[in-house]
Structure formats: C-alpha cells, structure tokens
Amino acid sequence: MVRHVAITCIRHFVTKENEEKRYIGWTNVPIVKKPNVSHSLHADVVITSDLLRCRQTAYVLFPNHVIECSYRWRELHFGDFEGKTYAELQTVESYRRWIDDPIHHSPPNGESFRHFQGRIERAIDDLISRSASHTVVVTHGGVIRYLLSQYAPKTRPFWEWHVPFGEGVTLYNTRERWKERKRCISLAAVRFKESENG
Template sequence: MADDITVHLIRHEKTKANMERKYIGWTDEPIQKKVVAEIDLQPAIVYGSDLRRCRETAQCYFPDAEFIASRDLRELHFGDFEMCTYEQLQHNGTYRAWIDDPLNNPIPNGETFLQFQQRVLNDFREIVYENKEYTFIVHGGVIRLLLAVYGLEEQSFQQTVANHRTIYTLGWNSVDELIGGARCTLYSEAHITVNENMQKN
C-alpha cells in the first residue's frame, strides 16, 4: 500500500570482539571479513551507526547505496565493561547488579540504559518520519531496543535477540502509528546469505 511504512533492521557483520564474545560498544573495530550478500533489498539510502563495523557492512551488503551515519545509533557505551567477556566479569558485583537490573544499575564510566534508549529512539524517530521503506545497519543492542519497543509481541530488552545476517522487518499502516508509539502490525525475519570468498571492489 502507498500509505504504509516499513523498517528493515540489520546487524553489522561480526568483528574480532564479537567472535571472542566480548562487550563491544564504542570501540571502533573493523568487521572480520568483507563479504558479498545475496539480498533482495535494494535501498538507495541506508542509515546506521557511524562506527566502522556498520559502514563496512553497508558497503558489503549495499555497495551502491548512500550510507547516512549517525553517532546516536551507536551501541550502548559499556564503560568499564568494554572489551571484556562474561567470564572476566562474572564475579564482579557491579557487573552482576547491572546484568540483573540494567535500568537501575549504571555501568561505571559508561552510559545508563535510559541515556542509550533516549538517544537511539530520538534519532530513529527523526529519521523515520514519512510513509516509505527504511533500511538500517546498526548494532545488536540498538535492534534489541527497537524490537522491545516496536516489535509485534511485548517483550523486554533482555528477552529480545538480534542475530547477525538477519533482516528484521517491521511494518505499520502509517507513520502516525509509529510516532504514536504503536507496535508494528507486520513482522518478519529473513536470513541473509553471504559469499565469504568473493569481494566486490
């Protein structure tokens, strides 16, 4: 329909820290492999975080699209937990408190969950302002937040999952529904197939 709005959310390709299961927030790591994706979407514009892993993924997935980067679409700032694994942090009382209740236990030298939520949602709502199709390449935490707020089923941030090489598609009948805070009326997930042995110049 001409009056609907569709949003595609894609997580960036994995970095070395992702492979090592570390918390990676604002550390600007490159992706592990440049790949060619088999993907039906052909957006003219892709929105995303200004960090290198999102820029590089956009170049791999949508080499002909314009990439519009935003600092406000970055992952949560993990502060003292940045580039650490669960195994390294599991006996840290501050970390355990944050895991159990991130809303009320901020990360030392990092960002509160409320700060993260406000900057991401404010930027998302500024970008998605008319009835059309939008494509984002962002971080796992950003996708989880958007799915928790707008997903078809009511679930908490902790309950949501954002996998690599997956397109999360949300649809509304109108942008007014989204702006009003309504959950999407259509939802789907699609796997992205990539060829790791080919690179586009």
C-alpha cells in the same frame, strides 16, 4: 491518507571481539571478513551507526547506495566493561548490579539505559520525519533488541530477542502509528544469501 513506513534493522557482520564474546559498545573494531552476499532489499534510505563494523557491513550490502552515518544508532556504551568478557567480570560487584538490573544501574563510566533509549527514540523521530517508505538501518544487537522489545507486534522482554550477526528484521507500521509509538502491524526476518560467484 495512510502512509506505511517500514524500518529494516540489520545487525553488523561479526568481529573478532564478538567471537571472543567481549563487550564492544563504542569500541571501534572492524568486521572479521567481508562476505559475498546477495539480497533483493530495496531501500529509499540507508543509515548506519557511525562505528566501523556497521559502516563496513553497510558498504558490503549496499555498495551502490548513498549511506548516511549517525552516532544515534550506536550500541550502548559499556564504559569500564568495554573489551571485557563475562569471565573477566563475573565477580565485579558493579557488573553484577548492572546484569541484575540494567534499567536502574549503568556500567561505570558508561551509558545509562535511559540515555540509550532516548538516543534511539530520537533516531526514530528522524526516520519518520522523512518521506521514505523503507529505511534500512545497519546497527547493533542491543539497538535491535530495544526496538523489538518496544515495537514488535508481540510483547517480549529485551533479553528474549536475538538477531544473529549479518541478519535483521523489518518492522512494518504506518507513519501515524510510529509517531504515536504504537506497536508495529507486522514483523519479518531478513536473511542474506551467500553468493556463489566471486
């Protein structure tokens, strides 16, 4: 029997540090405001990165849902680059090496891409081991880029994917294809409508 499993990944709402274009991997900062949005997403399970900006976003979008938190859905840890901007880092040799080849170079005192990748793959294993047919994950830009680069129906490199803050994508696949790590059958954008009331 073919069982379909949809995973919707939503990028957290914007933070002050995002507006300032700072690297904030594991830095635990709040969102700027809690927008009043409406949607018709039905989720069997809602999981969020354990960082504050994702938890706040999840509680805004799913106020009546039990929300699970997991460190596995965190952004890449930017190490010594945390809290800094491109302008502050552009002449730093270790930053240039990382920007030119992030697969083989890691931020000093940060997380390697391979570790980041393994952490997300284990999080996917957890999702597909459940009986849920639709899981919503509130997470970070880098996590969503990784998932799209690996599992979107069309192949595009990591940096060519972009999901705005407070928006997301739904990846549709069968449980068997997820287990075999095959690309998804289809992909849909997820946008939220600003509510006019309240």
